[in-house]
Amino acid sequence: MNAPDRAVDRATHVGTPTVRGEDQRFLTGAARFTDDVRFERMVHAAVLRSPHANARIRGFDAAAAAALPGVLLVATAADLGEVPVIPLRLAPLPGLDRFVQRAIAVDRVRYVGEPVALIVAESRYIAEDALDLIVVDYEALDPVTNIAQALAGTALVHEAVGTNVGSHYHVARGDPAGGFARAEYTRKERFRCHRHTAAPMETRGLVAEYDGAAMRVWGATKVPFFNRRLLAKMLDLPETAIEMIETDIGGGFGVRGEFYPEDYLVPWAAMRLRRPVKWIEDRREHLMATNHARETECELEIGMKRDGTIVGLRATVWADLGAYTRTGGGVAIARVPQFLPGPYRIPDYACEVFALHSNKTPVGTYRGPGRYEANFFRERLLDLAAADLGLxxxxxxxxxxxxxxxxxxDIGTLVPFEGPxxxxxxxxxxxxxxxxxxxxxxxxxxxxxxxxxxxxxxxxxxxxxxxGAGPSESARIVARPDGRYEVYVGVTTMGQGHETVFAQIAADELGLPVAAFQVFHGSTSHVDEGWGTYHSRAIVVGGSAVKLAGAAMRDKLIELAARRSGLPAAELRVGAGAVLRESDASTVLDVAELARAAAEGDAEAREATHVKARFDIKMxxxxxxxxxxxxxxxxxxxxxxxxxxxxxxxxxxxxxxxxxxxxxxxxxxxxxxxxxxxxxxxxxxxxxxxxxxxxxxxxxxxxxxxxxxxxxxxxxxxxxxxxxxxxxxxxxxxxxxxxxxxxxxxxxxxxxxxxxxxxxxxxxxxxxxxxxxxx
Amino acid sequence: MKPAPFDHVAPATLEEALALLVEHGENAKVLAGGQSLVPVMALRLATPAWLIDLNRIASLAGIRQLDTGELAIGALTRHAAVERSELVARANPLLASAMPWVAHTAIRNRGTVGGSLVHADPAAELPAVCLACDATLVAQSVRGRRAIAAAAFFRGMFETALGADELLVEIRFPAWPDGRRHGFIEIARRHGDFAICGIAATVERDRAGRVGDARVVAFGVVDRPVRLAAVERALAGTDGGEDALRSAAGAAADGLTPRADHHASAEYRSELLPVLARRALAQALTPRRR
The missing domain is CATH 3.30.365.10 (Aldehyde oxidase/xanthine dehydrogenase, molybdopterin binding domain)
Incomplete structure (x- = not known):
């Protein structure tokens, strides 16, 4: 046993303002975003997008584009064979799965910006020159451009489905009719929230490389494990043959990292060409192609006593989901009825919901989906009611x-795909x-x-x-022979500072400074399974997994030290890179030495220095x-x-x-x-x-x-x-x-x-x- | 958002640039600060075969005062240089007060005075200032130089009196008389965005303290900056007090048919005209306010 020479970090890092370790690279231009990924022989993709809101495609003439020097690939639906469908990832409101989008338009376009052809060329400049040379014969059709037209159904976005109503359902709690029967005052208003989107600083982007056996995709974020599963199915590759790699990401806010048409087209092109293919969405594409959000109308009625006591709330909500149901399914629309009653005592409540399709860009989740809208509707009505009642x-x-x-x-069951x-x-x-x-x-x-x-x-x-959406998240901590620690997580990060936060959490469990930890996140190679970063879950679920992994490593180290030293575990604690004796802070077991032993084949040492944990969130x-x-x-x-x-x-x-x-x-x-x-x-x-x-x-x-x-x-x-x-x-x-x-x-x-x-x-x-x- | 192919040529002298203009004519665009041109090229709304880059021609940039008291600004002078110029602050306080409203800092660092004037965006500040000040725009071609009055220079949206072979080389602002006061105000959705409506005004008083010469120019409202003649007439000879201002400014929308876009309806612009005219004039006529 060594002399008592260790300084133990007893600071509590969780709860302490801690400067982001990431700042150095973000603020000095050293961060590596998707467009910074460059390879020899890399080629560049551009997407031809529909200029029409609603049109039949009668034919293509891509000969001039294909003949342009530097153009390597021109692909339309016909070249893709069976064009895969992009399914819902979650929030499957009944009926929405009839409106899913294909990876490229087949015979019909339904919004301005829908991909109709893919070009790959030696440079993005040449690719865009080629876009100008593709002639598409469109037969323009009447578009559906607002909620009233979508409901009227005189024009249909998807004729084969026969309706523009993607989903229609009711939720309620208590006795809504009874509540209103007790009302001494009612007020009904129609509200509208506008279509807008997140507009992160970094647009979407991907680099895909296929070597004949393995596919690597840079630029993944948000839900890389789900996207890998989907891509594997679409490309008919084993999941393990695909690695999704998260670069630094310049903001996500919910819109970035979902599976979009380009998430298939770019890897497909890389496979076809056997060259690395880069696609960086430009801002004009971004505003027409990346998920829109929030366009919702709501008729909201409140019933009250004269003294202002709310006795009932009922609503009809109409949301414009755009041309297709994207991976986010009905999340945003379903959160409107869920959050309409808000933090108030409203036992009797009912809401009817119409999720509608139009010839506009599909919508998805954007920071606070459904809440921004619902809170506006309700809080505005409360003020109108207060004015009426002189309160x-x-x-x-x-x-x-x-x-x-x-x-x-108890807020009841207000979301069809969730429990109470x-x-x-x-x-x-x-x-x-x-x-x-x-x-x-x-x-x-x-x-x-x-x-x-x-x-x-x-x-x-x-x-x-x-x-903190479930179901779970996992983390892995590895103690290294050089005294540093690696933390691997399945969640992703778009600039929030999770590397610092996860290091803080692990540091507290192991009695070490934050700087001792290096955090690896977002790529499918780090842990077996991850669910991703959305619904403010990265710290709640992912951070908890890190805490459990840190605690597990601590317990394993103490157990091993106790076994090897013969000292009772109760007399030991972990800190400063060692297991220490509580009484005199002398070192019982040096973790770095243990890591060296692990590297040399000591199985016990490996078990204590390579620790995994999973956290399942139940509520x-x-x-x-x-x-x-x-x-x-x-x-x-x-x-x-x-x-x-x-x-x-x-x-x-x-x-x-x-x-x-x-x-x-x-x-x-x-x-x-x-x-x-x-x-x-x-x-x-x-x-x-x-x-x-x-x-x-x-x-x-x-x-x-x-x-x-x-x-x-x-x-x-x-x-x-x-x-x-x-x-x-x-x-x-x-x-x-x-x-x-x-x-x-x-x-x-x-x-x-x-x-x-x-x-x-x-x-x-x-x-x-x-x-x-x-x- | 990559431009279509083009050839780039950067002449070292004005003479070479003028010769290139003759040679390439309608197939060429002139590049100064590039703050309007490059984005429209990136969107492929402009696809010039040639880009004649003026940035090597140092003689086109600079701010000086002539013996006549005129302020002369080279067309290639960056907005930021005008904004920071003490000479401009002294010699044309209206121009100085308009500069912080010209787009955003990054754009002012690169964009040029000549570029903005030649672009002739109806929402731009500098054309309005030129009109309010009776500035002269000096054009040059292989045929020689000519001076064009601001009132004749701006012909419509993105349209000027400049010939295809001509370059704007200098802008001359007449000497600023003692006692002239000014006001400048605009409304945009964010500071630095295109003006929905703006007013540039100058006012002089006579010895008796009555309003003499008044120039009131609106921009962002129709296809070019316009003098609000009815306001100017109504103001002349008054005491310039609050009632006189309100009454005169009330005529600001007379005879104008404001344009409409998705940022502002014609009605909104019509409503802003008298309000902003009154406020700009109040800036000008408030005692000791600069």
Whole structure:
């Protein structure tokens, strides 16, 4: 036994603000994104996309394109043989599987941007030159471009199915009719949330290489294991012959990393050509080809007592899913009815749902799917009702929030593909009061108070938020002979800082500094199975797996040290790269030495230095919180300035306060930006009007308002050993609601009614004009 | 978003550039800062066979004051240089106050004054400033030089009086009289985006303190910057007080048929005109406000 010479890291890393280890490479240009993957003999793909919203393809003339020097491959559906169908990954609402997309258009295009041909050439320039040379004979058909047309069904997106209704279902809890029978006041409104999308900084991209036996695909993210399974089936390769490799990723937000047509076309071309093929989506393609989101209309009716007690809620929801059902299935639409009742005591509730298809880009999940929309609908209606009843909107919420005594609160079965759910723990009122206090609610100018010609308003929005989707996640920790540790996880990361967070979690279990760990993530070679990063699950589920793996390694090391030294395990602990004797901190077993022994064939040593763990999550964590916005509106120009914004959420356990704050500020800015700016607009012909960044506007640093991001840890989740709930989406989910309520509060003296997003200058000016004409 | 093939030529002198323009004519585009041209080439909305790159011609850039008091700005001068120029701040405060509204920082670092004027985007700030100041745009070709008044230069959306063989080489702003005041304001969806509506204004007062010469130019509203003659007339001779401003600005939309796009309806632009005209004039007429 060595002398007592070890400094034990007793710091608790979980909960300590920790600078991202990733920052160095991200901020110095050393990160390696998909476009940075380059190979000898690499060639470049470009996709010919439909210029029509709805058309038959009568024929192709690709001869000139194929003859262009430097062009290696021109492929249309006919060249692909049996064109594979891209199935749903999850959320199979009944009926949606009739609307799935093929990897390339077969005889028919159904949205502007749908892939109709693939070109591979020596450079992307030549590939785009070749795109211009392909002549497609289209017979244009009448498009379905909005929810009303989709419902009317005079034109059909998929004639063979015979309807534009992808899925139609009802959910309810309690006795909705009975609830409304007790109502002394009812109010019904129709609301609309606009189509927009995530617009990550890095667009999609893939590099695929096939050597005759093995396929490697760079650029995978979000769900690489699922995508590998799918690709293997489509290419008729064994799963183990495909490696999906995650590069650094410049943002995902739900839209990136799903299986899209290009995820088949590019590997297929690599297999065909036996050369590495790169495809990097450009921004124009991105806006028409990557999943859109959020286009939903809702007729919402609330029943109340005169004192503001909610007795019933009923709704009809219509969502425009675009031309096809993508891999995300019915996630976004199904979350609208799930989150419509929000954090309020509404025992009697019913919702009818129509998932509709149109000749527009298919939709998918985008950060806070369904929640942003649902919270806007409900919170806006609460303010309208409060005004009708002469009640204070804050008091109305206080009265109806589910109380701590009612938790766990059964929310029923509101999602067809899931079982019953409950809000698991916490004190909604506590969060609510702290959010109001943080912004100084009550002392702010509001209700249209005029200061320097601008009208001030304050808006509130309360929410609940689910996270941590199952079923499981696994992690592997390896102690190395050089004293460092490797952590392998099955979740992916798109820039959130998971490498740092997972190192923090492992460091606490093994009594080591964060820097001792190197985290490997996202590629299918690291662990046997992974589910991916979505539904704010990476830390909740993946982080828990790391914690279990760290704990398992600790236990195995102690057990081995006890066995070899003869000391009782209770007298040993792990720290500073060794098993130490509790009494004098002397080294009983050196982990690096053990790792060397493992490398030399010591099976016992290997077992203690190569540890796997899997965490199965059995219940769903629900976070909750409140957003408050203070705005000033110029009634002459319709300009809105967000003067202050509080985004408060109880996430159970904050692993890294620095990164959590970054998530919240970023989420709030993204959501507030979307509330004013982002909009995917289509004209009557189904053409995407806002198809470049000159027309599709995202918030920049200039537009970012001051955000106060506050996290509470009052209600650790019982669902996982960290006590964590997702922290990546709560800051976006109530932004539309809080901002719209604040703007409506400011403009209340003018009689302006707000029931639709976005609050663009033009839309808000129109609302003000309409109110002035009514007056 | 890769441009179609083109040939790139970067002459070292103005004379060579003018000769190349004659040689390639309609098949050529002139590259200055590239902030509008390169994106439309990337979208293949413009597919010139030749790109005549002016960036090696150093004599085309620079800011100087002439003996006459005129401010002369070379066409290749970057927006950022104008924005930071103390000479511009002294010699044409309206231009100086317009510069931070020209697009975004990265674009101002590369984009040029001449490029913006020749592009003639109806939402651009610099054409409006030129019109408000009666600037002269100096064009040169192998045939010689000519001076074009701003009022004659802008002919419509992306359309100018410049001939196919001509280059804009310099912009001259008349001397700024003592006592002239200015206002500049615009509304865009984000700061730096294309203006939905903007106003550039200059006002002088006579000895009695009454409003004398007033120039009020709207941009972003129709196909080119326009002087709001009705506002200018209504303002002249008044005391320039709040009531006079409100009354004069009320005529801002008279005779104009604003354009409509998905960022702003014609109605919204019509509503903004009197509001922004009043505010720009208030900036100009508020005592001691620069």
């Amino acid at each position: 204070d909107p804050a008091a109305l919420r206080e009265k109806n929030l589910v109380s701590a005594q009612e938790i766990p609160y 759910n409950a809000y698991e723990g916490g004190d909604f009122h506590s969060a609510y009061r702290q959010a109001l206090a943080a912004i100084g609610h009550g002392s702010l100018p509001a209700k249209g108070a005029v200061i320097d010609g601008r009208l001030h308003g304050v808006g509130l929005a309360c929410f609940t938020e689910s996270s 769903r964590p629900y976070s909750y919180g409140t957003h408050v916005a203070h705005v000033a509106v110029d009634p002459e120009t319709a300009q809105v300035e967000v003067l202050a914004y509080v985004a408060l959420e109880d996430v159970g356990r904050v692993i890294n306060p620095l990164l959590a704050k970054g998530q919240a500020v970023g989420g709030a800015v993204q959501g507030i930006g979307a509330t004013f700016l982002d909009e995917l607009l289509y004209d009557e012909a189904g053409q995407l009007v806002s198809g470049t960044f000159a027309d599709y506007l995202v918030p920049t640093s200039t537009e970012a308002p001051p955000i106060q991001a506050i996290f509470l840890e009052e209600a650790p989740s019982a669902s996982n050993p960290l006590g964590a709930k997702g922290a990546g989406e709560g800051a976006i989910v109530a932004t539309g609601a809080a901002v719209a309520n604040a703007v409506a509060d400011a403009l209340a003296p003018l009689g302006v009614k707000i029931t639709a997003l976005p609050l663009s200058l033009n839309n808000l000016a129109a609302s003000i004009r309409a109110a002035r004409r009514r007056a």
